[in-house]
Amino acid sequence: MDYDDTVTKDKLVADLKVVMSDAEELLRATASQAGEKVVAARARIEESMIDAKRRLADLGSAASDKARVAARATDDFVHENPWKAVGIGAAIGVILGMLISRR
Numbered sequence: 001m002d003y004d005d006t007v008t009k010d011k012l013v014a015d016l017k018v019v020m021s022d023a024e025e026l027l028r029a030t031a032s033q034a035g036e037k038v039v040a041a042r043a044r045i046e047e048s049m050i051d052a053k054r055r056l057a058d059l060g061s062a063a064s065d066k067a068r069v070a071a072r073a074t075d076d077f078v079h080e081n082p083w084k085a086v087g088i089g090a091a092i093g094v095i096l097g098m099l100i101s102r103r
Contacts, residue, residue, distance in 0.1 A: 013059065016052060023049055 023045055030038060078085040 009059070009063075013056065016056060020049060020052055020056075 027042060027045060027049075030042060
């Protein structure tokens with residue numbers, strides 16, 4: 001997964017949360033409304049909200065699993081190659097130090 005995929009998924013999740021929030025507000029606003037069409041629409045919206053929340057939770061779970069796998073791979077690399085890890089960390093520290101000192 002590259003940066004564009006992450007940005008797209010993050011935007012989708014943010015947009016979905018806004019839509020869900022608006023739908024919940026609409027449900028609260030129409031709670032006192034009666035009528036066959038309103039009741040049917042409320043039921044469909046509530047079902048859609050439940051499904052969307054489940055999918056959002058699944059997406060979060062998948063992202064969490066991927067992060068856990070990446071962390072485990074990093075941990076394994078550091079344990080198998082401690083001096084390489086120290087060298088990489090030192091190089092990054094020197095580069096960041098140089099960049100910060102230019103300001």
